[in-house]
Amino acid sequence: MFKTRIMIALAATFLSSSVFADVHGHDVEHAEHAVDAPACTGFGPQTPRDIDSHHGDNKLAFSLSPSYKDMNLCNLHFHxxxxxxxKEYAIHAEGEHGADGGYQCSMSKHLSKAELAATAEPVCPSEHGELKPGDTIEVHWVHSSAPVTPGPTLGACLSDNVKNPDLRVEAQVFTLVNDPKALDFNSLDYHGKTVNGYKQADAIPSNTGKPVVFAGSTTGPKYSEATCSPLQVTWSVRPSCAKLDINSVAKWCKGNAFKEDHAHGVRKLVTTPSLLSEIK
Structure with missing residues (x-):
């Protein structure tokens, strides 16, 4: 079976509720984060992880999704x-963005004064602060095998016609710089592009190393090793950072098809072997 029976039952439940819209940190910015507790049991492999470590003992396997090019883009957001x-983003993050954890790119410590120059106005402000040059973000292009249209929240990835779709996230980590010559976030957005019948982002970085592909789950600060995500997701995470113009991110936050206006929090790194898949 391409999906386990558990996935089918869960997907139907999530479709009719607001829970699925929350699994990547959407609408749960006020959620209290679980303290250290025994790892949950009976769940499939979890995410996020150290992609340089391929070991994992989780036995609840599921088939990896097709290429994102054979799926529909359904959501775009960042953390x-x-x-x-x-290796290239292993600096543990601390400071104004909270104590949820996460990592910074090593290149963020070697930027020029021009790249670190303050922006003319606050960038993607929220109650957790604003983005600044030198910050690191992880962008997620979420794809679904369901016949869906890109839209707000991860609820856009499900449909009444396909209640147990394959889900795939293409992930790229960026360092934000005040430099119009750096990558423009607008060029990585969705503007109605369709290729072979599938809705696609205008572009996804292809020069930041071979993506590490593995079986995992949804992320966001709602989940931890003690409170696991029940959804099954194929991940494709690029190993190298890239520079992204912070001004283009600011513009994107002011209006986009996904109604995103700020960065979401992170889920603490999953390290317990029984909660990780083996990367082959």
Whole structure:
């Protein structure tokens, strides 16, 4: 079976509720984060993880999704600090964005004064602060095998016609710089592009290393090792950071198809082997 029976039952439940819209940190910014407790049991592999470590003992396997090019883009959002960890983004984040954890790109410590120059106005402000040059963000392009249209929250990834779709997240970690010559977030957005019948982002970085692909779950600060996510997601995480013009992110936060206006929090790194899949 391409999906377990558990996934089918859960998907039907999530479709008719607001829970699915929350699983990546949407609308749960006030959620209290679980303290350290025994790891949950009976759940499938969890995310985020250290993508340089391929070990995992979780036995609840599921088939990986097709390529994102054979799926519909359904949501686009980002988290402040990298949720995943890799050699190039392994600096544990601390400071004004909260104590949820996450990681910063090593390149963020070697930027020029011009790249770190303050922006003319606050960028994507929220009650957790605003983004500033030098910050790290992790962008998630979420894809679904369901016949859906890109839209707000992860609820856009489900439909009445397909209640147990394959889900796939293409992830890229960026360092924000005050430089119009850096990547423009607008070029990575969705503007109605369709390829072979599938709705696609204008572009997703392809020069930041071979993506590490693995079986996991949804993320966001609502979940922890003690409170696991029940949904099954194929992840494709690029190992290298790239520079992104912070001014283009500011513009995106002022209006986009996904109604996103700020960075979401991160889920603490999952390290317990029984909660991780083996990366092959």
């Amino acid at each position: 402040v600090n990298a949720e995943h960890k890799a």
